[in-house]
Structures are given as structure tokens and as C-alpha cells.
Amino acid sequence: MISKLFDSVAAAVADIQDGATVMIGGFGTAGMPSELIDGLIGNGARDLVVVNNNAGNGETGLAALLKAGRVRKIICSFPRQADSQVFDALYRAGKIELELVPQGNLACRIEAAGAGLGAIFTPTGYGTALAEGKETRRIAGRDYVLELPIRADVALIKCHIADRWGNLTYRKTARNFGPIMARAAATTIVQADHVVALGQIDPEVIVTPGIFVKRVVEVARADRLPLAA
Amino acid sequence: MTQDIQRMSRDQLAARVARDIPEGAYVNLGIGAPTQVANYLPPDREIFLQSENGLLGMGPAPAKGQEDPELINAGKQPVSLLPGGSYFHHGDSFAMMRGGHLDICVLGAFQVAVNGDLANWHTGAADAIPAVGGAMDLAIGAKQVFVMMDLLTKSGESKLVERCSYPLTGVSCVDRIYSDLAVIDIDANGPRVIEMVPGLDIETLRAMTGVDLKFTGVQA
Numbered sequence: 380m381i382s383k384l385f386d387s388v389a390a391a392v393a394d395i396q397d398g399a400t401v402m403i404g405g406f407g408t409a410g411m412p413s414e415l416i417d418g419l420i421g422n423g424a425r426d427l428v429v430v431n432n433n434a435g436n437g438e439t440g441l442a443a444l445l446k447a448g449r450v451r452k453i454i455c456s457f458p459r460q461a462d463s464q465v466f467d468a469l470y471r472a473g474k475i476e477l478e479l480v481p482q483g484n485l486a487c488r489i490e491a492a493g494a495g496l497g498a499i500f501t502p503t504g505y506g507t508a509l510a511e512g513k514e515t516r517r518i519a520g521r522d523y524v525l526e527l528p529i530r531a532d533v534a535l536i537k538c539h540i541a542d543r544w545g546n547l548t549y550r551k552t553a554r555n556f557g558p559i560m561a562r563a564a565a566t567t568i569v570q571a572d573h574v575v576a577l578g579q580i581d582p583e584v585i586v587t588p589g590i591f592v593k594r595v596v597e598v599a600r601a602d603r604l605p606l607a608a
Numbered sequence: 609m610t611q612d613i614q615r616m617s618r619d620q621l622a623a624r625v626a627r628d629i630p631e632g633a634y635v636n637l638g639i640g641a642p643t644q645v646a647n648y649l650p651p652d653r654e655i656f657l658q659s660e661n662g663l664l665g666m667g668p669a670p671a672k673g674q675e676d677p678e679l680i681n682a683g684k685q686p687v688s689l690l691p692g693g694s695y696f697h698h699g700d701s702f703a704m705m706r707g708g709h710l711d712i713c714v715l716g717a718f719q720v721a722v723n724g725d726l727a728n729w730h731t732g733a734a735d736a737i738p739a740v741g742g743a744m745d746l747a748i749g750a751k752q753v754f755v756m757m758d759l760l761t762k763s764g765e766s767k768l769v770e771r772c773s774y775p776l777t778g779v780s781c782v783d784r785i786y787s788d789l790a791v792i793d794i795d796a797n798g799p800r801v802i803e804m805v806p807g808l809d810i811e812t813l814r815a816m817t818g819v820d821l822k823f824t825g826v827q828a
Binding site: 471485490509549550554 | 659660661662663676677678679680684689695696697698699701702705706730735737738739740741742743744745748749775776777778779
């Protein structure tokens, strides 16, 4: 019997290595797999490259991982926010490297990795500082920038409902980067609000098929919502 | 005959932009001032608001106590979903934005150049932490790019310029500027003023901006 279920967050993230590239889902705190991130802090891996849309909010989740000094470099689109004080301080102190990527390029570079593409030509960023030094090409009268896929060793994502084969559904705008990151990492680790029996998720509504998922751990937050009847 | 220039407030400007958004339009309102445009869309007009973080058919902020931390907009504020709305992942969201599926986006700006170049993501200052988000995708992806901004900086310099001094967001991408003083179309022939606020005249506006302006349907 195949089961991707893990009993604990600590076990699910135990083998993440120093120097790993780790995708972390979420847009702000919506969809952020905070408990998996706490597990990664507990695991002790350092020198990490993190891929996320932002660079942490407040003092918890991704911000806590940054504060613990575990992240060498962050690849993101929008680091500076009202509550990004942890990143701001590290960046100003020269203690973290930033690769700033337009959000849509971040998304399609992640998609390209998951889809097995060698590169993409995107119009976004053409003629701007974020495309400096990159190959460009005019195709059918429009200018494009060559961008390379972003792959990861590990993706940490949050979903709403999972089963033991790793089929996933998401909830509202917590979906964001989850489905595309799940495809772009060698090992995708999911924290689920709920784990249900095989067949309990309507196959028509599965967003991430289990082939993209290696590990699932149920995290029953105190404020988690009950399953809809 | 001279009267004071009746500069538009932020709310008046948001209402002015809202007037030009037609029924059936798919629209992305950028974070900051453009978000306020939603407050002035007439409820009897069906308009589809898209948010880059994965929703279409975005509704207003929920009542206090009804906020859901997993239902937010691009500015990370709690919002609601209208009946018929949908959720999707970032790949789909940016396909909508980059792929020419949005009819209109409304963005803020530091500067717009006479050829439609847009600068709105980074001042370029050495101590500034850059952040770009979805601005570059919207700037080149929406069918029409509206900019909503004050025409002058606080120190009185024109934000409509010959050439942007701030780092660019997109090349030759702005179609129209809604400012507190005038509405200005930008096309291959450069900027063309189509509306001015009461009390403002052509010569004053020319002197304020210092760029070559054409005028259509505007009284001298």
C-alpha cells in the first residue's frame, strides 16, 4: 500500500540538506506552510536558497527562517512590505543575497521547470534593469527576454485537503504558488489542513495530482476550518 | 477670469477612472491608490476584477469579523468573492495578465515618459530595497494600461517627462494618464491632453510639465 503520509512535520523535513534550494508556497501569509517552515528551522539546515513571492512577514514563518540565519539567498518578486523588517535588516546588513524577479516571470520560470522546458521567452521585463545582460529575441515583431527555469530540491507547500497518494485541493487564495511549485521540486512536501481517505476528493476538483507530491503531513491548526459537508 | 485650479482629490480621481471602465471589462487594479477605483464602480455595471494572487470576480472588503486570512487581494488585505468568481494558481493568474486577457489595468507611477515608458517600481536610490511584484507583467500584458497619479511631485516637478530617470517598469506601455490636473492620452504621436480640471489653462499646463503636449477637445 502506498502512503505518502508522515506522522510528524519533523520527520517530513528531516532530510533537507545544507545548501538546498527550497521553494516555499504562499502569497504573504495566505498559503504559507508555517509549520513546515518551523520544521525546517528545527532541522537546522543552513545556507539555503529560498524561492517565495515575498521575503517574510512579521516574525513567524519565512521571517523566522530568515531571522535564524539559515538563508543565503532569496529569489522573490516583492520583498519590501510594511512588515518585512527581518528581511530588510538582513539585506541592509549585506547578510542575504536577493534575486528580484518580476512575479509573472517567477511563476513561469517555476512552471517551465515543472514542465521540463529548457528556457522561456517572456515579454515581461524587456528593456528594464531586471533584464540587463540577458539574451533577447524579437519574435513576430515583439521583444522577449530569455529566462531560465527555477528548479528546487524541495518545495514546501500548504493545501486544504490531501489523501495518502498526495492528491491535493487548495482553499481560496491560499492556492497561489502551491500547484506550480509542487511540479518544480525534486521532493514536494505538503502540509494539509485535512487528510481524507482515497476517493473522498472528487477527481474533477483535484488541483495537484499526486504524481507531483512526495510527502504529506496533516497539520491541524487550532483555527482550521471543518471540512464542508 | 482667472480662478483657482480645481485639483482633483484622490477620491475624485478614482471616480474619474471608474467612469471609463465599461461593463464586461476584465480589470486589474494595482495596489495603492488604484485599489480605490473599485469603490466607484457603479453596482449595476458588471465588471470583473482580477487580483494577481489568484482570484477573478473580486468583491469588496468583508464586514468586520468576516475576514478570511486565505481570501486576500494583491495588497494582502481581506476581500470577498462575488457569485461567479473563481480561484486559480499563479501560472493561470499571470497567463491572464501577461497573455493579453485583461482589458484594463490601472497602475500608479513615479514617472511616465512622453513615449509611454512607465517607471513605478523602484526609485533607484542606493538605500531603497527594490520590489517589483506583478507591475512589469501588467504593464506589458494588459490591452490598455491606465496610470493614476498626481501630475507633479510634492516639490512641483512633472511626473510626465521626456525620458524616465527612474528605472523602467515597461517600455512604451502606458495608454492613458489620469492625473489630478488632466487626463492625457499617450500614443505614437506623444501625449495628448483630453481633459483639464477647471481653472487650468493650456499654457499653465505646458509650463508645469515642460514637455510637448497636444490638446484635443480642451478649451484654451
